[in-house]
Amino acid sequence: MSTSAVLKPAATQPDLAAVKQRQHGAWSSGDYAVVGTTLQIVGEQLCEALDIRAGSKVLxxxxxxxNATLAAARRW
Structure with missing residues (x-):
């Protein structure tokens, strides 16, 4: 038996129904309008703090x- 055969874990399929159920629970548990607004403000503050100007490169x-990328784009 080769070493590579020993080190490979057995392939398993994810339980997509369980993943979807957990995602649904997470997304329905919070007030994402507040989260979205907060992230927009934080993106603007981040770009201000970094002093992003026209010609700057952002990755x-x-x-x-x-939202941070959109804030950076507005500064160009």
Whole structure:
């Protein structure tokens, strides 16, 4: 038996119904209008603190809901 065969874990399929149920529970448990508003304000404050100006380069890689990126774009 080769070493690579020993190190490979057995492939398992996720229980998508359980994942969906947990996601539904998480999304229905909070006031996301307040969260969205807060994230927008924080994105604006972040761009202010970083002093982003026209010509600046910004990289947003899965950094939330995109509000910080939109705030940066408005400064150009």
């Amino acid at each position: 947003d890689v899965a950094a939330g809901n995109g």
